[in-house]
Amino acid sequence: xxxxxxxxxxxxxxxxxxxxxxxxxxxxxxxxxxxxxxxxxxxxxxxxxxxxxxxxxxxxxxxxxxxxxxxxxxxxxxxxxxxxxxxxxxxxxxxxxxxxxxxxxxxxxxxxxxxxxxxxxxxxxxxxxxxxxxxxxxxxxxxxxxxxxxxxxxxxxxxxxxxxxxxxxxxxxxxxxxxxxxxxxxxxxxxxxxxxxx
Numbered sequence: 001x002x003x004x005x006x007x008x009x010x011x012x013x014x015x016x017x018x019x020x021x022x023x024x025x026x027x028x029x030x031x032x033x034x035x036x037x038x039x040x041x042x043x044x045x046x047x048x049x050x051x052x053x054x055x056x057x058x059x060x061x062x063x064x065x066x067x068x069x070x071x072x073x074x075x076x077x078x079x080x081x082x083x084x085x086x087x088x089x090x091x092x093x094x095x096x097x098x099x100x101x102x103x104x105x106x107x108x109x110x111x112x113x114x115x116x117x118x119x120x121x122x123x124x125x126x127x128x129x130x131x132x133x134x135x136x137x138x139x140x141x142x143x144x145x146x147x148x149x150x151x152x153x154x155x156x157x158x159x160x161x162x163x164x165x166x167x168x169x170x171x172x173x174x175x176x177x178x179x180x181x182x183x184x185x186x187x188x189x190x191x192x193x194x195x196x197x198x
Contacts, residue, residue, distance in 0.1 A: 034145035035181055035188040040153045041140050043181050047190040053116035053131035054159065056168060058085075060128050061099040065089045069098035076100055082167045084130070100128060106164045113162065132165030135195075138174050149183035157195070 035043065044050055058079060062069035066087045070076050079085040085102045102110065113131035123129035138156040145151045156174045159165065180192040 032145075032149055032183070034143050034151040035153075035183070037140045037143065039188045040143055040151075040155075040179075040181060041137055043188040043190045044137055044140070044153070044155060044179060044193070047179075047193055048118070049193050049195060050135045050137065050157075051116065052118055052121065052134070053113050054133045054135075054165070054170070055117065055121070055123075055129045056132050056164070057123060057127055057129050058100055060126050061097050063095065063097055065096050066098035073100075084164055084167055085128075102128060102130060106130065106167075109162050109164060130164055131162065132168055133159040133161040133170055136160040151181045151183075151188070153179045153181055155179065 058075045059073055062073055066089045070087065076085075076087060079100065079102075080087060083103065084106050085100050087098050087100050089096055089098050110130050116131055116134060117123075117129065135157050136159070138158055140153055140155045142154040143151055144153075155177050157177055158174045159170055159172050161170055161172060176196045178194045179190045181188045182191045183189075
């Protein structure tokens with residue numbers, strides 16, 4: 001008899017247990033920890049701003065002989081003076097045209113970076129797009145949880161340049177950025193990123 005009484009006393013009403021578990025689960029979700037610095041870094045590096053290359057663009061050709069055409073395309077003077085490209089006048093059935101050609105060293109390098117140009121950012125017809133650098137994460141400086149699997153991260157980044165980017169003299173000093181990170185089923189993702197200085 002005492003044994004049967006003990007069983008009755010230890011049993012808990014299932015609705016009460018289910019309710020307690022639901023509350024505990026909700027509280028656990030609200031207080032879920034923010035990402036570690038390593039998790040935040042992985043989320044940032046997987047985001048589009050850190051995957052795509054910075055591009056320098058120029059028209060591939062212009063009508064008229066090169067001295068005349070270069071007056072209308074000041075960027076050509078920069079590309080040629082830096083040794084990144086050369087111009088040549090070509091006579092066609094429609095008349096003389098000036099064509100800009102990237103030097104072989106930089107062209108080969110650009111070909112190796114083509115995977116960093118997204119399709120929606122592909123160069124327009126008649127345009128040369130030269131990848132010159134990608135964003136590199138310097139460090140995640142601060143992480144703050146805002147609840148419900150959402151966090152904010154402050155970070156520093158800088159341009160990592162290829163040879164062409166170095167010739168263009170692009171500034172590589174560290175810049176600050178901010179990101180909103182969201183936790184999905186398996187990992188943290190950067191859903192919104194603001195970059196200082198671009």
